[in-house]
Amino acid sequence: MRIGVIGAGIAGLATAARLASLGHEVSVYEANSYPGGKLSAFWLEGYRFDAGPSLFTMPQYVDDLFRAAGEDPHVHFRYNRLDVVCHYFWEDGTRLHAHSDKEAFAAEVEQQLGVPAERVGAVLADSAHKYGVTGRIFLEKSLHKWSTWADAKVLKAMLQIPGLDLFTSMNRVNERLAKHPKLVQLFNRFATYNGSNPYKAPGLLNIIPHFEHEQGAYYPIGGMHAITEAVYELALRKGAAFHFGAPVREILVENGRAAGLRVGEEELPFDRVVSNMDVFFTYKKLLPNARQPKRILRQQKSTSALIFYWGIKRSFPELGLHNILFSEDYEKEFALLEAGAVSDDPTVYINISSKADPADAPAGHENWFTMINVPYNSGQDWDALISRCRAQVLAKVSRMLGTDVEPLIACEDVLEPRTIESRTQSHLGALYGTSSNNRMAAFMRHPNFSSRIRGLYFCGGSAHPGGGIPLCLLSAKIVEELMAEEMAS
Numbered sequence: 001m002r003i004g005v006i007g008a009g010i011a012g013l014a015t016a017a018r019l020a021s022l023g024h025e026v027s028v029y030e031a032n033s034y035p036g037g038k039l040s041a042f043w044l045e046g047y048r049f050d051a052g053p054s055l056f057t058m059p060q061y062v063d064d065l066f067r068a069a070g071e072d073p074h075v076h077f078r079y080n081r082l083d084v085v086c087h088y089f090w091e092d093g094t095r096l097h098a099h100s101d102k103e104a105f106a107a108e109v110e111q112q113l114g115v116p117a118e119r120v121g122a123v124l125a126d127s128a129h130k131y132g133v134t135g136r137i138f139l140e141k142s143l144h145k146w147s148t149w150a151d152a153k154v155l156k157a158m159l160q161i162p163g164l165d166l167f168t169s170m171n172r173v174n175e176r177l178a179k180h181p182k183l184v185q186l187f188n189r190f191a192t193y194n195g196s197n198p199y200k201a202p203g204l205l206n207i208i209p210h211f212e213h214e215q216g217a218y219y220p221i222g223g224m225h226a227i228t229e230a231v232y233e234l235a236l237r238k239g240a241a242f243h244f245g246a247p248v249r250e251i252l253v254e255n256g257r258a259a260g261l262r263v264g265e266e267e268l269p270f271d272r273v274v275s276n277m278d279v280f281f282t283y284k285k286l287l288p289n290a291r292q293p294k295r296i297l298r299q300q301k302s303t304s305a306l307i308f309y310w311g312i313k314r315s316f317p318e319l320g321l322h323n324i325l326f327s328e329d330y331e332k333e334f335a336l337l338e339a340g341a342v343s344d345d346p347t348v349y350i351n352i353s354s355k356a357d358p359a360d361a362p363a364g365h366e367n368w369f370t371m372i373n374v375p376y377n378s379g380q381d382w383d384a385l386i387s388r389c390r391a392q393v394l395a396k397v398s399r400m401l402g403t404d405v406e407p408l409i410a411c412e413d414v415l416e417p418r419t420i421e422s423r424t425q426s427h428l429g430a431l432y433g434t435s436s437n438n439r440m441a442a443f444m445r446h447p448n449f450s451s452r453i454r455g456l457y458f459c460g461g462s463a464h465p466g467g468g469i470p471l472c473l474l475s476a477k478i479v480e481e482l483m484a485e486e487m488a489s
């Protein structure tokens, strides 16, 4: 069967690898000149930067993809588990190393914050329980097929969901279990892993710490971009054909069925089409005459990001691979994001891949990926905002590290909502598609198939089960399963 895939983001690559390994004739059309979409990398004056994602969790889904394609996962792609998943810093001088090992993490919390170790245990047990009940349903299956709901185990789990803090915010749950303000802030931070607001998002999302502290955080050998390279090469080995610099202009529909793609002036026939393009733009740009799923397209977007890529002319031993420098008023920070603004004191995340791989920066130097959460683009004066935020980020980092950082910057590049949108066609520059602030958000993402146009499928961060590399990989798996189901019927 001939299958056309629109976009070579990580989900498009994974879908291509899966379908090509089943023997289908897969052609991928990518607007950019390179694969990976957000999961790309670049060099700047001797410093290597991963452009987008920096945190790698749930590596089992990459392994699973290789196995599904009949290959040993660790021949072409390897990764190491991190001992310390994050280094946390507060303005009052408190510092904490969050160990991957739960006991070591709890002991560190007790030592640095004076919080009984059991509180960490209580939060992580709650997280593990929520994951155990809901993980497989919400992440690994289509929520939009009767076959999912016909399973007795799924129905039983669904009945338990309202009791899993669906009607309570993440913050409330963390206040109940962690109690100490700094520990609450630390666990609230996990809402940002899908661009949400912990003061609004349901406590059910407290499954997220489970991924980092139970299943672990990892660093791919070769950097985050090694994930793109490995999956792209896998798809090539399985026979998928890639066309770069080839933006798709239209999905051709005949008699209610996806029949092909218009690429440039050419009309290319396909038996099935998979869109890895943001769902919003798939409808608006490629299917302008089709009936639009208005409620889905109107969903609130996730937050975006402002990133300063800085080559830094010295090393900071107190920093690790992942570092968080917290704001003083976390609730206000998120309230401002909701209102489309940025706090004067934003929480700063610094990722330094040269800590894991010194070749990513000149000797004695570091490559800082310095990021703050910003709202999605709703027409703010970004040039003014970026220059204000740059000054505030530099002041905060310099204050908290006790070193004037600006003179240490050897080179700089910037990524912001407008360029996130223009480089990857992500609506309004949202990092993770729609936000998860609404308790029904999981059901409001676009399904992995179209119910109106037969033979049209969706994968990637704006479709079910959501944004982030692991979920994008799962969307590819669900597309493969749905297509197999459709063909069998």
Ligand code: FAD
Pocket (backbone or CB within 6 Å): 006, 007, 008, 009, 010, 011, 012, 029, 030, 031, 032, 035, 036, 037, 038, 039, 051, 052, 053, 054, 055, 056, 057, 246, 247, 248, 249, 276, 277, 278, 305, 307, 420, 423, 424, 425, 426, 431, 432, 459, 460, 461, 462, 466, 467, 468, 469, 470, 472
């Ligand atoms: P995308 O990466 O969005 O790619 C879509 C591709 O489709 C693009 O290459 C685009 O050019 C192409 N395309 C679009 N329209 C067309 C068209 N008409 N024709 C042809 N091609 C088209 N996730 C994590 O797991 N961990 C993190 O630490 C993390 N941090 C992040 C930090 C940043 C700054 C960003 C931006 C994202 C981050 N994410 C993180 C989220 C993660 O990057 C995304 O969820 C994931 O990479 C999205 O992949 P995707 O397959 O949906 O496609």
